[in-house]
Amino acid sequence: NAGVMQNPRHLVRRRGQEARLRCSPVKGHSHVYWYRQLPEEGLKFMVYLQKENIIDESGMPKERFSAEFPKEGPSILRIQQVVRGDSAAYFCASSPSSGVYNEQFFGPGTRLTVL
Amino acid sequence: AQTVTQSQPEMSVQEAETVTLSCTYDTSESNYYLFWYKQPPSRQMILVIRQEAYKQQNATENRFSVNFQKAAKSFSLKISDSQLGDTAMYFCAFKSSGSARQLTFGSGTQLTVLP
Numbered sequence: 001n002a003g004v005m006q007n008p009r010h011l012v013r014r015r016g017q018e019a020r021l022r023c024s025p026v027k028g029h030s031h032v033y034w035y036r037q038l039p040e041e042g043l044k045f046m047v048y049l050q051k052e053n054i055i056d057e058s059g060m061p062k063e064r065f066s067a068e069f070p071k072e073g074p075s076i077l078r079i080q081q082v083v084r085g086d087s088a089a090y091f092c093a094s095s096p097s098s099g100v101y102n103e104q105f106f107g108p109g110t111r112l113t114v115l
Numbered sequence: 116a117q118t119v120t121q122s123q124p125e126m127s128v129q130e131a132e133t134v135t136l137s138c139t140y141d142t143s144e145s146n147y148y149l150f151w152y153k154q155p156p157s158r159q160m161i162l163v164i165r166q167e168a169y170k171q172q173n174a175t176e177n178r179f180s181v182n183f184q185k186a187a188k189s190f191s192l193k194i195s196d197s198q199l200g201d202t203a204m205y206f207c208a209f210k211s212s213g214s215a216r217q218l219t220f221g222s223g224t225q226l227t228v229l230p
Binding site: 031055095 | 119152158159214215217218220221222223
C-alpha cells in the first residue's frame, strides 16, 4: 500500500518564481491537510481540503498562497512570487474521513529553498 | 485557540534507560485528542501514540506510554528501554473534537539515545 506521496522532495526557486508542491494522498483518502515546518520549529497548519473543496484555510497566508484538491489528481499547494521567508519543509497529510479520531498519515515532505 | 508547549528542546538518554518527554497544552474544550509524533532524520512524521481526553486510562504502545493528567493539562511521553533508533525529534500534538480537524503541534524535543 502506497502511503502519502509528495513531490518534489526538494525544490529550489529564486525569489519571485512560483513553487508548486504536489501531494497524492493514501488511496481512498479524501481529506488532505497541508502543514509548514520552519527550521527549528514544529509543524504549523495551513489548509484543510476535501475533494474539490477548501474546508479550512485559516492557517494559510492570504496572499501568494493557494491550494486545491481536484476531483482527479493530486492536491497542489501553490506559492506565487516566492520570498526567502517561504523556505521551509511543507508536509501533506491525509485521512479517510473527517472523523476526529482518524489518524493523519503524513508524506515525506517537500523542502523548499528560496535563493 | 489551543496551544501546545514542549519546554525541553533537547534531551539525551543512555541506551536501555527510560526517558520522559514533557508536554503541556491549553484548551477550553472538555474533549479532544492528543498525539505524540516522531520525526527521525528522514523527516518522515510517524505517529507514536495517541490518547482520547475522555479516557482516563493512559495509552501504551509497546515501549511507549503516556502520563495524561487532564486537570493539569499535561501529556508526557515515557520511552522505556530506549533504543538507538528512538533518536529523533518528538512532537506533541492536539486535535479538537469540534469542527477544526487540524493538528496543533508543539515546538518539539530532540531526543538523542547514546550508546
